[in-house]
Amino acid sequence: MQEEKKGHFIETIITEDVENNKNDGQVCTRFPPEPNGFLHIGHAKSICLNYNMAEKFNGKCNLRFDDSNPAKEKQIYIDSIMANVKWLGFDVNTPLFASDYFQRLYEFAIELIKKGKAYVCSLPPDQIREYRGTLTEPGKNSPFRDRPVEENLELFDQMKQGVFDEGQHTLRAKIDMSSPNINLRDPIIYRVKKAAHPRTGTTWDIYPMYDFTHCLSDALEGITHSLCSLEFEDHRPLYDWIIEQLDTPCHPQQIEFARMNINYTVLSKRKLQRLVEEGHVDGWDDPRLHTLEGMKRRGYTPASIRNFCDVIGVSKKESRIDMGLLESCLRDDLNEQAPRVMGILNPLKVTIENYPDDQTETLDAVNHPKKEEMGKRQITFSKELYIEQTDFMEDPPKKFFRLGPGREVRLRYAYFITCKDVVKDENGKVIELICTYDPETRGGNAPDGRKVKGTIHWVNARDCVDATVNLYDRLFLDEDPEKDQDFVDNLNPDSLVTLDHCKLETSLGQAEPEKVYQFERMGYFCRDTKSLDNLVFNRTVTLRDTWAKVGGKK
Numbered sequence: 001m002q003e004e005k006k007g008h009f010i011e012t013i014i015t016e017d018v019e020n021n022k023n024d025g026q027v028c029t030r031f032p033p034e035p036n037g038f039l040h041i042g043h044a045k046s047i048c049l050n051y052n053m054a055e056k057f058n059g060k061c062n063l064r065f066d067d068s069n070p071a072k073e074k075q076i077y078i079d080s081i082m083a084n085v086k087w088l089g090f091d092v093n094t095p096l097f098a099s100d101y102f103q104r105l106y107e108f109a110i111e112l113i114k115k116g117k118a119y120v121c122s123l124p125p126d127q128i129r130e131y132r133g134t135l136t137e138p139g140k141n142s143p144f145r146d147r148p149v150e151e152n153l154e155l156f157d158q159m160k161q162g163v164f165d166e167g168q169h170t171l172r173a174k175i176d177m178s179s180p181n182i183n184l185r186d187p188i189i190y191r192v193k194k195a196a197h198p199r200t201g202t203t204w205d206i207y208p209m210y211d212f213t214h215c216l217s218d219a220l221e222g223i224t225h226s227l228c229s230l231e232f233e234d235h236r237p238l239y240d241w242i243i244e245q246l247d248t249p250c251h252p253q254q255i256e257f258a259r260m261n262i263n264y265t266v267l268s269k270r271k272l273q274r275l276v277e278e279g280h281v282d283g284w285d286d287p288r289l290h291t292l293e294g295m296k297r298r299g300y301t302p303a304s305i306r307n308f309c310d311v312i313g314v315s316k317k318e319s320r321i322d323m324g325l326l327e328s329c330l331r332d333d334l335n336e337q338a339p340r341v342m343g344i345l346n347p348l349k350v351t352i353e354n355y356p357d358d359q360t361e362t363l364d365a366v367n368h369p370k371k372e373e374m375g376k377r378q379i380t381f382s383k384e385l386y387i388e389q390t391d392f393m394e395d396p397p398k399k400f401f402r403l404g405p406g407r408e409v410r411l412r413y414a415y416f417i418t419c420k421d422v423v424k425d426e427n428g429k430v431i432e433l434i435c436t437y438d439p440e441t442r443g444g445n446a447p448d449g450r451k452v453k454g455t456i457h458w459v460n461a462r463d464c465v466d467a468t469v470n471l472y473d474r475l476f477l478d479e480d481p482e483k484d485q486d487f488v489d490n491l492n493p494d495s496l497v498t499l500d501h502c503k504l505e506t507s508l509g510q511a512e513p514e515k516v517y518q519f520e521r522m523g524y525f526c527r528d529t530k531s532l533d534n535l536v537f538n539r540t541v542t543l544r545d546t547w548a549k550v551g552g553k554k
């Protein structure tokens with residue numbers, strides 16, 4: 001299937017470049033995160049794109065941290081990003097860091113100064129802004145623009161020595177203050193910053209700006225195709241300008257593509273941060289967030305995320321992808337992989353009155369209906385069971401094929417039972433069913449050929465395990481949480497419903513973290529990795545798309 005699919009526009013460009021022997025036919029890409037936050041599913045798109053293009057053309061993809069802003073960067077982000085990329089299934093054995101190039105970048109800056117293409121500007125930040133002009137008005141030259149090279153070199157050296165305070169002087173590229181592209185109006189390329197860097201410590205008092213760092217790091221690494229999201233389109237002339245002024249090993253080609261957006265969620269780090277800081281969610285790895293940490297905790301599999309990124313493709317057009325598509329990629333994978341088990345979310349006690357009180361028997365249950373190789377497990381049956389409250393109705397309509405007074409159903413892998421009596425509490429709520437079983441129907445079939453219309457799941461009340469289950473739902477109510485409102489006003493108040501005292505089959509007492517199980521008829525669930533002392537499960541996804549609109553796509 002993959003082979004038949006026509007490649008996206010970036011693949012077409014690279015194919016042509018390789019055919020024309022551009023860059024000697026080599027392909028080298030990179031994924032360049034800034035370690036200033038945790039990755040989200042949008043980053044996964046970029047990761048898959050870069051690694052897949054490298055793989056497809058027998059090239060290489062570098063994981064490079066663009067770590068040139070120490071004020072916002074932290075080691076925990078570096079660690080988490082590495083773990084996420086690895087988890088997604090890509091190589092992280094030799095991570096690279098822009099900070100490893102600080103000395104070379106510094107030398108490039110000196111080269112620019114010497115060529116008369118950069119100057120030290122002593123305007124304070126607010127005046128730099130004022131001189132920059134606007135979208136409709138050109139900027140004005142800084143009075144320091146024509147500083148002699150020697151003076152620039154001396155001041156830049158003093159900036160490096162830590163002589164000046166932050167904001168006192170900056171190093172700016174000398175391009176064009178009247179350019180229609182604001183990025184070319186003498187952009188700052190170095191600033192004084194008295195902050196310790198997670199990797200270089202206090203070695204540096206000046207740090208290169210992103211636009212200067214990024215293109216030169218690409219060039220130093222021999223990147224052939226520098227793939228980035230559309231917001232960098234207006235930065236491309238600056239990217240090219242810097243490379244053209246300097247003696248670099250190569251000139252990488254920047255190609256922009258549209259960012260991934262998904263409905264019913266937000267992705268940008270800034271917005272995610274707000275949700276975390278204002279306590280709307282329980283940390284960066286809250287299973288309702290589409291951070292990779294959150295998705296992992298929710299039970300998303302790397303294969304389902306890779307497949308999703310493949311299915312949505314790569315284009316230049318901004319769009320919002322349906323969350324249903326992401327979830328259907330997840331279901332497709334889990335349907336194949338997840339072992340089946342039985343668990344009761346809202347228990348209703350069942351007593352089998354004709355079953356011997358002191359007896360327990362074992363029954364075979366298959367772990368996957370279509371995969372014999374996944375084997376069987378043994379489950380126990382006794383006089384006391386639990387079923388799902390929703391599988392019983394006291395006054396059932398015709399189409400309800402589950403349990404009701406006098407009705408017979410099949411208990412999955414076990415027997416036919418018939419409801420004989422109903423026990424209620426003082427408020428009239430049904431709290432227990434008294435049933436009989438037919439010993440002849442062991443395994444689920446009646447020798448007399450009589451049929452039942454419903455099969456329901458159950459657990460043995462005498463050895464089941466008690467668990468807490470988190471039912472997660474969409475974090476926002478509207479498809480576009482930001483339309484005409486602040487997105488925090490659109491939070492779904494029911495995005496988390498916690499159920500205590502759910503009853504699960506015994507084997508789940510030993511459930512492995514990160515492994516997703518299908519609770520038959522109820523959805524996919526995985527053990528919460530943050531609460532391993534207790535038995536807590538997170539609902540990964542429902543069995544069907546309950547959000548699909550009537551007449552909408554399935």
Ligand code: ATP
Nearest residue numbers: 032033034042043045046228229259260267268269
């Ligand atoms: P955000 O804006 O969401 O906070 P970012 O762009 O600041 O993210 P970076 O660490 O700079 O995050 O991103 C690393 C790479 O991932 C960049 O090449 C960027 O273009 C890409 N990227 C980030 N968000 C998306 C997205 N939603 N879809 C596709 N690529 C993305």
Ligand code: MG
Nearest residue numbers: 033034036269
């Ligand atoms: Mg960014």
